[in-house]
Amino acid sequence: MDMREWHTKATQITPDIYCLEIPTPFNVGAVNVYLIKGEKLTLIDVGPKTDEAWQALTEGLQAAGVSVEEIEQIVLTHHHVDHCGQLEKVRKKSGALTLAHPQAAPYVELDAEFMDFHDQFFLQLYKKSGVPSDKLIIIEKFHKLMTTFSEPSQIDLKLKHEQQVPHLPEWQVLYTPGHSQSHLSLYRERDRTMIGGDHIIGHISSNAFIEPPRDRSGARPLTLVQYRTALQMCADMEIEQVLAGHGEIVRNHRELISSRLQKNWSRTDTLRSLLADKELTAYELTTLLFPAIYEKELPLTLSETLGHIDLLMILHQIEVREQDGVLYYHL
Ligand SMILES: [Zn+2]
Numbered sequence: 418m419d420m421r422e423w424h425t426k427a428t429q430i431t432p433d434i435y436c437l438e439i440p441t442p443f444n445v446g447a448v449n450v451y452l453i454k455g456e457k458l459t460l461i462d463v464g465p466k467t468d469e470a471w472q473a474l475t476e477g478l479q480a481a482g483v484s485v486e487e488i489e490q491i492v493l494t495h496h497h498v499d500h501c502g503q504l505e506k507v508r509k510k511s512g513a514l515t516l517a518h519p520q521a522a523p524y525v526e527l528d529a530e531f532m533d534f535h536d537q538f539f540l541q542l543y544k545k546s547g548v549p550s551d552k553l554i555i556i557e558k559f560h561k562l563m564t565t566f567s568e569p570s571q572i573d574l575k576l577k578h579e580q581q582v583p584h585l586p587e588w589q590v591l592y593t594p595g596h597s598q599s600h601l602s603l604y605r606e607r608d609r610t611m612i613g614g615d616h617i618i619g620h621i622s623s624n625a626f627i628e629p630p631r632d633r634s635g636a637r638p639l640t641l642v643q644y645r646t647a648l649q650m651c652a653d654m655e656i657e658q659v660l661a662g663h664g665e666i667v668r669n670h671r672e673l674i675s676s677r678l679q680k681n682w683s684r685t686d687t688l689r690s691l692l693a694d695k696e697l698t699a700y701e702l703t704t705l706l707f708p709a710i711y712e713k714e715l716p717l718t719l720s721e722t723l724g725h726i727d728l729l730m731i732l733h734q735i736e737v738r739e740q741d742g743v744l745y746y747h748l
């Protein structure tokens with residue numbers, strides 16, 4: 418964990434929106450939590466469950482002239498622990514209601530049965546992807562991350578695409594899946610402001626994390642395909658500023674989106690050249706695509722590889738063969 422001294426900030430972005438930078442113990446660095454002083458005092462995300470994050474949140478709110486106890490509702494952009502880990506703590510202090518996409522529910526509740534299903538899904542996926550058995554321990558570690566940096570909580574109101582945010586009548590909900598199946602962005606037409614969560618981030622490209630199928634049977638969602646579609650939807654919108662979940666405000670969303678979409682194609686080109694004269698598993702491709710970081714960041718890098726394999730598969734540019742439960746890709 419990064420133990421450097423944390424200077425709490427509450428930056429006023431518009432007369433009614435404040436950005437609080439909350440430290441996280443993850444590589445991504447600080448997460449941005451937004452306070453909207455609307456009909457109801459609303460927090461967008463809350464940060465992970467750590468003492469440092471709690472201190473930053475309470476001090477940040479103070480700097481913005483309010484207290485945690487006064488928060489009336491919390492909107493979650495998505496279910497990742499850097500964004501929603503200390504949800505229960507905020508709810509207990511304030512009595513605030515939680516608003517989120519229905520897909521966030523099992524993660525936010527840390528539903529035991531769902532978590533078993535979740536781990537089983539990844540175990541099967543990793544085996545099929547050719548991940549060596551000594552590396553499967555990562556699934557447990559991944560699970561432990563969730564229980565360490567969040568605690569069981571709940572969602573009171575489920576939000577849908579294009580609905581108004583309750584008690585924030587200017588704000589519209591946009592379903593923007595891909596980075597996460599529960600991902601929502603919020604949009605206010607009056608000043609063309611979007612709260613983008615991890616859907617649009619300026620300094621890093623968002624990972625289209627592989628997730629289990631919603632109905633618990635059937636095929637997993639093609640997350641990179643979803644992500645690209647949701648990015649395209651935003652590229653078609655008039656947006657002045659994207660208030661991102663990490664890093665600086667994005668003011669050139671079209672340029673950024675077009676470079677992200679382009680990067681996908683250069684990565685599929687790399688994949689095709691790696692498959693030019695041999696058959697490889699998704700794991701082998703991951704080690705070749707991300708030699709420096711795949712060991713440390715296996716879930717992230719394998720997701721990235723599988724997403725690009727999905728793109729090539731739907732375009733019929735590569736084929737797959739199964740042998741002893743492992744998938745081998747070739748041109
Ligand atoms: Zn995220």
Ligand SMILES: [Zn+2]
Pocket residue numbers: 445448497499500615662663
């Ligand atoms: Zn994040």
